[in-house]
Amino acid sequence: MWPYYPELLTTPVPRYTSYPTAAEFHDSVGEEQQRAGLQEVTAEEPLSLYIHIPYCREICWYCGCNTGAANRAQRLGNYLQRLSQEIDLVAEGLEGRGRVTRIAFGGGSPNTIAPEQFDELVGRLRSAFSVTSNAILSVEIDPRGFDAGFAAALARAGVSRASLGVQTFDPRVQAAIGRIQPPETIEHAVGLLRSSGVTSLNFDLMYGLPLQNEAALHGSLALSQQLGADRLAVFGYAHVPHLIPRQRRIDATALPGAPDRFQQAGQAHEWLTGQGWIPVGFDHFAGEHDPLAAAAREKRVRRNFQGFTDDPCDTLIGLGASAISRFAACLVQNERNSGRYGMKVGMAQLAGVRGIATPPREVMRSHFIEHLLCHGRAHLHYLPDRMRVRKVLQPFKERGLISWDHWELRLGPEALPYARSIAAALDPWRVASSVRFSSAV
Template identity: 40%
Template sequence: MTADRFARYADRRIPRYTSYPTAPHFSAAVDAGTYRSWLAGLPADRPVSLYLHVPFCRSMCWYCGCHTTITKVDEPIVDYLGTLRAEIAAVCDALPHRQPVGHVHFGGGTPTILEPGDFEALIALLRDRFALAPGAEIAVEIDPRTLTRAMAGALGRSGVTRASLGVQSFDPVVQRAINRIQSYERTAAVARGLRDAGVAGINLDLIYGLPHQTVASCRDTVARCLELAPDRFAVFGYAHIPDFKPHQKKIDEAALPDAAERLAQAEAIAAALEDAGYRRIGLDHFARADDPMALAAAAGTLRRNFQGYTTDPCDTLIGLGASAIGRLPQGYVQNAVVLGTYAKRVAAGGLATAKGYALTPDDRLRAAVIERILCDFAVDLDAVAARHGADAAALLAGADLAPLEADGLVRTSGRRIAVPEDARPFVRAVAARFDAHLAASTRRHAPAV
């Protein structure tokens, strides 16, 4: 791919497509009443997944794009936990059955900011109100800088199976520029402590495109991470959106790498991980060859949801906590983002739904196409359209892939399309051609690379 073709796509702002349609298209037309009726219609024999959001941190990382609040004291966390428990009860009361659960994911913020006993009690509540499968995956996002030995023990006793450790970069220059000082030694000690506590699965999260980051520093970070022998890596490009996340204004824009450097960093990380034996999974994940995620990718059963790539086959994700997004067969729901508003909604009616989106048949068709493109780098439009009772020819014509095909981003054979290996960093640009909702302004989305 020539430099001019690269430049044409690299800086485009494109959704990550962890949902379709994406969250900017949610509206208040879907409210708590809508959500209650959707919950009531869930079949008893279909497992669901749970996502619990804990929106608190002890300090702000300046690159952060998450919904979180900084607190040095525990009182807001304790109050929030009470509201979260009340929301869990309200959601379960709205369900017609004690719903089976196969996957649980704690995100944040910093979920392990909870007291160990409170976390164990929260897991016990979930086991009481839902029918957690004996082999259910319970995953927790962790900031290694603040995890205590007591909390690691609580995670193990609670049956946590997977921990995602935020690393981002071990380069001290980059760490100072993003306000996240985290030593390799501390991270290694946390990984050891989690394994000793019985948490077998360890994931590491890295970011490229950070201020003062270089290809060399990315390679050095990967080399240190490999010493920890994680099962998986997630490697994300930094999205600089200071208009939506004001704390990102603390980052020096002049120190951010340009599009070509971002791509070089991403590919350097990928090459180092592949050389170490990790399989490249979709756009931004890497896993050991025998890991369930690698096996799912090979079998064509990889999925994508709000946590990114996943082996979770469930069609229903129940979101709990402020700002949490849920997905049901009928559509999407999102809780109130502001903590005070979230608490008031739960206190008033039990459900905190602020907005959402009711899916149309065309949305479901396009969501399926986009998911397969992002998971498999290929899609058979005839097969997908047949499952949805749709016209594959019209879908392909509306996507207008000719310019992308001319630039080498996609190849078509009849109504089967595939993204060549050298164009895979730009796969979101291909997926976007099937997005009927993509707004003219995409400033809040991440660059294509």
């Protein structure tokens, strides 16, 4: 089991799905920079699209995503109409440049829309952008309400990867987080996804949930394996009701304490690796035949807004309310509020409203953080503040969690639960922004 040094985990740190993180975005970057980013895309550059559907049939109490209840068909229809307009606006900005090699649908729950609406959306994307014949399509699915009709739409679209929101199989824990879904619901969804042509299936799981103990976590891991998941993402639940009001419904007194959370993260890692799962980054696991395991073996894993991935694209284009795009010189986030997003797009404007410029020195820092989290090492020779970083990381070195080979920073075998905290030493924004993040493990 991993050694527990609580004194190294006291400062909340970001998850670093980007650097700089979204907490550093400001409103002096927006539509103009987004347009410039699109113009800088080169003719044959591989592009990754992310399409955000900010609606769910039911809202889970723990959820930190930008999503709302899909209780009115009209609302959903209007949103999709605006999304379609945004697709056209972005395609106009690209003027035929770029080759789309990945399309990911997330949310929210993309399966809140009707199968015909999904067909239409995919058709729109394929006609607006130059999508390569072997592009990989992936989708996030809420197993509740996932049916044969939507599975058939996935098959028509050629979706080969899916991620199921599972979180836990334990009925008591499910009740405590406001997400009831019996194992049969998951099993049914798995069967439908497999028959629709999904070859890489991820389960999102969580530890640190209310009433969750080691037995409950073990049960969820074992059942996920039994149901044939190809990948598992095991996230720590972050209880921040001051930032996410819907979490106020969760009984904070039922949450495991920090030492138990740490124990659960270690338990998941130990059990899964013992069963032959390949660890990827600090919270993903891949079956040995999954493409993510191959990427890990070949040191091709990247980190983007969706977590650890084998997507090699540098340029990511986010479509839909709150979606984030990554261009060579900036990160830009679309308007979060669906109503205001619709109004902006309705006026034929790109939807970017906040973001941050990423000059070469920040891109370099971003690569260091990404490399450290994905591959456990980073060459810091060209980092201007490397002396400061070395000093800040001394407590980690003294405990044997990291080592230095000249200016190469290396994570030790027991450093995984500390990886984000170690990466934060490379992040000059961290001191100013630390209070905005949740927890270190």
